[in-house]
Amino acid sequence: MRHTVLTGDRPTGPLHIGHYFGSLANRIRLQDEHDVYVLVADYQVITDRDLPGEIRRNTVDVVLDYLAIGLSNTTIFQHSAVPELNQLLLPFLSLVTVSELQRNPTVKDEIAHSSQAAVSGLMFTYPVHQAADILFCKGDLVPVGKDQLPHIEVTRVIARRFNERYAPVFPVPDALLSQTPLLKGLDGGKMSKSRGNAIALKASDDETAALIRRAVTDAERHITFEPERRPEVANLLTIAGLCTGRAPEAIAEEIGDGGASALKRLVIEAVNEFFRPIRDKRRSLAEADVHDVLRAGNARAREVAVRTLDEVRQAMGYAFGP
Template sequence: MNDVVLTGDRPTGPLHLGHYFGSLANRVLLQDLHPMYVLIADYQVITDRDLPGEIRRHTTELLLDYLAVGIDPAKATIFQHSAIPELNQLLLPFLSLVSVSELGRNPTVKDEIAHSTQSAVSGLMFTYPVHQAADILFCKGTLVPVGRDQLPHLEVARLVARRFNERYGQVFPLPEAMMGAQPLLKGLDGGKMSKSRGNAIALSATEDETAALIRKARTDAERLITFEEERRPEVANLLTLAGLCLGRAPVELAEEIGDGGAVTLKRVVTEAVNEFLRPIRKRRAELTEGDARRILAEGNERARERAVRTLEEVRVAMGF
C-alpha cells in the first residue's frame, strides 16, 4: 500500500517564515513522493477561542500562501474541513472508542486548556484529539508530519484505528509520525514565533514591512557578532534566519559581519529574507481570489469523494 500524507493548518492568520522552514518546504518535497492531503482546519479554529475571527478571509489567504510556496493542487488535495460533512460523521463512532479519562489525560489537551483564551473551556477541546483522528483516518493517512508536541494527538489516532479494527474488522492503517529535523525559529522578540504575537515575518509581508520588523528585532549590546545560541540567543536567531534564507551556515555569516554590530547584522538579514521571499511574493501576486475559490472547490470535491468511501466502509463494518 502506498503511503498517504495528511498535513495542514488552522486558518487563524498569515503563514510566516517559521511555518515555511518548519513544515511548508517539506510538504513541497513530499507532494512529489506520496499522495498528500492538505487540510485547512477551519472547524478547529473554534476549539480554543470564543470567536473564529475572519475565517473566510483567512482561509483564502492560507490557500494563497500554499500555492505561492509551491504546493501544487494537481499533486496535493487541498481541502476545507467544514466542506466535508462525512469527515465529521466519523467523529461519533470514533468517540465511542475512547474513554473520558483517556481524553482528559492527553498532555497536549492539558497544555492547550492552560493557554486557552476562552472564557470557559468548551467540550470541543476534549474531543479535539479525536477530531484530529478523523482528519487523519478519513483519507487513510499513514504519514503525518508533526512536531514533538503533537505526538500525543497522533497516538489517539493510532488508538482509534487499532480499536476500530479490533472491534469491527480491518479498515484503517495505523498512521505513523513523520519527525523531521525541523529548524526552530524564534520570534523577532526572542519568544515563540506566533501569528498572534506580531513577532513573525509573514510570507505575504512586503519588503518594507519585512525591513521594519527586522529593525525592531531584539539583539544585545555587544558589537562583535558571534553565533552563540546559549549566550546570545537573539543574535543567533537572526543569524539562523539569514542562514536558512541564504542556504549558508550562520557561523560563516557571523564571521563575515564581524564587528559590524547589530546594524550590519539586521541589514544582512533583511536583504537575505527579502531576496528569499521575492519569488514567493511574485507567485502570490499572480494569483487571484477566484483562483483560490476554484482550487478549493476542486480539492473539496476530491476530499469528499474519499470521505464518502471511508464512511461507507465504516458503516458496513459496524453493521449499519
C-alpha cells in the same frame, strides 16, 4: 513506497516563514512522490476562540499562500466542506479516555494560550478531531513539528483500538519530522500568526524589515551562534542560514563585532531575497483561483470520506444493505 500524506493549517491568519521552513517546503517535495491532502482546518478555528474571526478572508489567504509556494499536485480542501469526515469524531471519541485527553501536552499548551473566556469541551476533543482528519483519507504519513507529536500518538492509539475492536480499517500513521530547527518568534516565544511575532509569507519588504528590526536579541555585541546561551540571536542566525543556504556559525563569524544591527540587516536582506519570488507569485493570483482549487479539492475529499465512513459503518455493524 507511495504514502498518503495528510497535513494542513488552521485559517487564523496568513502563513509565516516558520510554516514555510517547518512544513510547507516539505509539502512541495512530498507532492510529487505521494498522495498529499492539505486541510484548511476552518472548523478547528473555534477550538480555542469564541468566534472564528474573518474565516472567509483567512481561508483565501491560506490557500493563496499554498498556491504561491507551488502546492499544485495536492488535494486542498476545507474542513467544513466534508461532513463525512467530521462524523468520524463520534466513534473515535469512544476509543479514548478523558484522562488521556486531559494530559495531552499540546492541549495544555493550547489552553494556556487560548483566547476563549472559558475552555470549551471542543478543546479537549482537538486531538481526536485531528485523528479524524488524518484517518478519513487513510493517511499513513503526517508531517509535523515536535510539538504535534502527542496528537499523532492519539491518532495511532485510535487507529489501533478501532482495528482491534471492530475490523482492520485504518493504517497506523507515522510522523514525519522536519529536519529544520524549530523557529522562534521575533519576541523569543513560540512563532505564531495569532501572537503577532511572525513574518508573514505575504509581508512586503518594508514590513519584513520593520518586524526584524524589533526582534529581541541581547546585550552582547559580538555575534556568536550559541542556541542554548543566546537563543534569540541564534534564532535570527538560523533564519538567515535557511534563507541563504549557509551555516549559522559561518554567518555569525562573518558578522563578528558588527552587533545586533549588522545581524538584523543581514537577516532582512536574506528573508526578502528568498521570499521575493513567492511574494511576486502571490500578487499574480486572484480569489477566483482559490475558489477553483477548493471546489475541486472539496469534491475529491468528500468522495474519499464517503467511502471511509461507509467502511466504518460496516465494521461497526451500523450499515444495512449491500
